[in-house]
Amino acid sequence: MKSSAVTIKEISSLSGFSISTVSKALNDKLEISKTTREVIKTIAKQHNYVPNNYAVSLRTQKTGSIAVILPEVTKTCYSQSLGHLQKTAESFGYRILFYQSHNSYTKELNYIKSLSDGSIDGIIIIISEKSKQIDQYGSHAIPIEFLKINLDQSIEEIKHRSHKSLIELLKS
Template sequence: MKSSAVTIKELSFLSGYSISTVSKALNNKHEISKGTRETIKTIAKQHNYVPNNYAVSLRMQKTGSIAVIVPEVTKACYSHSLCHLQKSAESFGYRILFYQSFYSNTKELKCIKSLSDGSIDGIIVVSSENKENGQYVNDSFPVELLHVNSSQSVEEINNLSYTSLINVLKG
């Protein structure tokens, strides 16, 4: 995995300020003078500094990512749901990570277990089956079960998808 061109530690060395000061300046903390913030931000921009999303997620205890598990992306009702979930999630500043279960409950549960590493804020399991939400209970993040099928209109699928997303975001 390739990292950004420069780290906070390297920015500290380049600017002559402590790592703590660099971090505070990049995060617009007001205890750092405007001049110092501008100097550090200029150096960061010159060196293509990109914040480490994993470090930010740890600090904020929020990843900005929602996983969506669908049985199969090629089925129209699931692709409509996935499309609407992504558009809605982006409007809230979230991104979607999408997985296919290929109609396997075992695969769904395996995905949920593997995502329990703190890499996401919630999961939406899309299914046409009448499943119990209890089988997906997880202490690390909310898991929402979204029932959609081919007999539903696109508008109904969109409404159900939006409601599921809101439920996950509420936690």
């Protein structure tokens, strides 16, 4: 068995089917017979085929990724919020990428700028009560949701606010 994942092109070569047929089979298109789909999927499984997330996101216009920018992961309230955001996001089929700003407004803006390249579906910025006003972040091409967390908030309130922020982001 090959140790690294193969591409659709390599599966095409191995199976004798066209690249288009392989792609359709791997995406369960009904125009490809069940037998052909099974043959192609067996070869893909034997060779550790993993779909190219970049190609899939280009086709679907969704990356399945959400960025979370937080002040400090070592602060309990922020790490609890991050944990709940991840759990909730995964239940909706999303993954979380997180970034620490270390309470730097400039870092937050730089993260927003670099993440606005289409590599994620949205951003949640966890801010403290001491943070700059939300309207100072300006408008961006990517959906952004702000989540205000206080250091003395209860776990239940953090969960509630985190869940609400993620749902709002997914609606946009």
